[in-house]
Amino acid sequence: MEQQYAVEMLHITKRFPGIIANDDITLQLKKGEIHALLGENGAGKSTLMSVLFGLYQPEEGEIRMNGQPVRIKDPNDANALGIGMVHQHFKLVECFTVLENIMLGVEPNKAGFLLKGEAREKITELSERYGLYVDLDALIEDITVGMQQRTEILKMLYRENDILIFDEPTAVLTPQEITELMQIMRNLAAEGKSILFISHKLNEIMEVADRCSVLRKGKYIGTVEVKDTTKEELSRMMVGRDVEFTVAKKDAEPGEVLLEVRDLYVKSRVHDSDAVRGVSFDVRRGEIVCIAGIDGNGQTELIYGLTGLEPVRGGSIIYEGTDVTHYSIRKRITSGWSHIPEDRHKHGLVLDYPLDYNMVLQRYFEPEFTKGGMLRKGNIRAYSDELIEKYDVRSGQGSATPARSMSGGNQQKAIVARELDRDSDLIIAVQPTRGLDVGAIENIHRQLVAQRDAGRAVLLVSLELEEVMSLSDRILVMYEGEIVGELDPKKTTVEELGLYMAGAKKNMGTALGEPDPDVSPDTTEGQEAGSNE
């Protein structure tokens, strides 16, 4: 009998302390199909995929491949069965190069000597074929999250797996890259590979998937044919209510200038030259300013320089009229800065601390949480419980949950909760909704707008055009380390924004058609003549 399913996961149950992450879930993956997995943060998607990849052993249920029951004890078994996985949080060796990471475990060798050249050739070929640009010789710790993601995808392609699991691969990719990835996935499926694809972005699912299974709070809700359904229906299945996709907000009422950045230079993490080259802009109270741009155009370094994670090479940062360029990070924090970092595992959380300790990461020394040098654990716990409640952070054991065991989206929600609840005047948010489900995104967007309306300044960095367009009051486009354009989201289109981001178009505050009071004079001094429109 011809077997229709490449993989069947039948009645899988997986429990963790305090929670049933997968409660009798059945998932069937057809050969050559792209099967999307949808569900709220903490619904159990990653857990289910980890079971398939052999990282977790389920308490109940079985897995079949081509109709035959299989046992997948560890990722090596999975690999032998042709199952590959791109994890939500990458599993890369920080101090290895991209090339070494891709080769790791399947190194081509001759008598024990590595044949790096051979691997390089194959990877270069793959990366060209699929348009996954990576710098093979860069160290993982130096490259952007986007490039790390591409490394992970290449790693899987390099192993020639047949069953491909993508756990939120698009969360960190740029729109262009996402379009490309969609095409790659279609090609792979056409080549007969079966793909499991987790995403919170309904558009992507609608665009690329054949079928979609929905989980909610560990339970299986159902599987639908994508062509017979709508975004609204999917989100209803997922959250159990209707979700608003657009942010309701009134016009900004910008107040005084809070942050002035002047001619800032910051060294690149990848190469020797500067990644941020003479950037100047202002952020006022009561507005959301967004830095848009394709990943790797200096946004990360700009934020590092601003927040003090990296020293700046030149220029100045003025906050409330004071020069804070050389302030320590602590001093910036205590003068009212919040920072939702790009990399939640590297900077955002101490994964080995419980959730409540993470909730006071920048406030632990305040009298509320420390008295006479001793931690006031009761207060910390109470405060953390309050944040969990207020921001709907879900986990197995509440405040006592080790941060490491939380689902990716809930880790992000915890960070956002911590940063927004500090009532800071300046909120620097880098990809604040990365990896969040539609319901949570709706919530965080509302919170950010509320912060703005309360007279605070929000500096947003986002790769997501939709978010940029709907949330910001002013858009600054970064290209190759410079700000190449300032746009008004109400007067521009996604297409135009895309042109600026690709470097095909430039303006220095004049293209808005009318003199705009928000435009800082410094941004008008274009250094490079002759933009190539």
Add this chain to the structure above:
Amino acid sequence: MNNKRRSLVKNNAFQSIVASLICIVLGLVLGFIVLLIIKPSGAVGGITALLRSYFKYQDAKHVLELFTQTMVKAVPLIMCSLSILFCYKVGLFNIGAAGQYCIGIGIAIYAAIAWKLPWWLCMLMALAGGAILGCIVGLLKAYRNVNEVISGIMLNWMSLYVVNIMLKTVKQPNISETRNIPFNSRIPSLGLDKLLGNKYASIAIPLVIVIAVGIYILLEKTRFGYELKATGFNKHAAKYAGMAEKRNIIVTLAIGGALAGLGAAMFYLTNFQHWETEAATVPAMGFNGIAAAFLGGLNPIGCIFSSFFIQHITEGGAYIDNMTYAPQMSDLIFAIIIYLCSFVLFIKSVMNRSMAKNEKKRAALAGIDSVPGTGAALVADPPSDQDASADEPETPPLSEDGKGGDE
């Protein structure tokens, strides 16, 4: 009831203790095998002598004296293991504890004999010496990213030679050992010597317990400990949160050094032992501290017990029959046990894994509702095939209630 028992088994402290005990037993078994191989007839006697140590004496007073002596010698070991543990919690491996301990010895003895300083001042100076040494390692690590293990080992050798040169000026005529510590430089005993029946018993014994508790509180309860551990777990996040991660690294190693240095003074200022100025290696104390720290489950209180145990069997080595076995035998067995101590963490993870497996088996068993016992559990592994035609989801054949509540 069953749940309660399981939660105890999952308790971290409990696991540590069990893992440590397993290591000790394994070490003893291995040691026993070695004895068996060398000379089968004396093996049982040898291993019991090692374990019984001085308890073989009938005279209670004598036993007490030797018991106290073990405590006196355990003091510096506890201090070294605290030094290792403290740094380890902050993500640093203080292999330099050996050198810091060595410097502590040098300073304490020199200050006592050459300058006739009071005991507490000698102790403080030894503490400072260790701290400075630790500080150097910390500075190199924080500002030049020099691995603390490398610089620690280098400093170990330098310390040894410096101490030998320094203490040659206060050695006894004709032999290479240092002179006695003058009386007013010895750590006072405040009657402990009478109470514990050993003239070397001093307030160093209660002091070391106070310090261990202090370290525990520092790490677990204070804001400073919160910061240090955060730095150890994730230095990027610590930096992001505005903690001075460089300063934390330096301070940690300085404290580690201070503990080791102070430990040296707490031992040598009892005049229990002289320094051998021709010594060719740093005292093993600093290294044994690593074993003690791990055997103690990386818990300051655990270190007290593990150090005492290690000291106890070291003493016990002397009671192995020297006629049957070479005198180095005790060292060998001791080394085997120490070696196995470093497997504590490994054993803990194995325990956790096998527990997860058992649980799965139990769940499977409960579902199929068959006879208890491990034999049947193995049979339960291949999934039952009643649901072979599962094209669409149907109710699971396995009942869910087998496991009771959550663990």
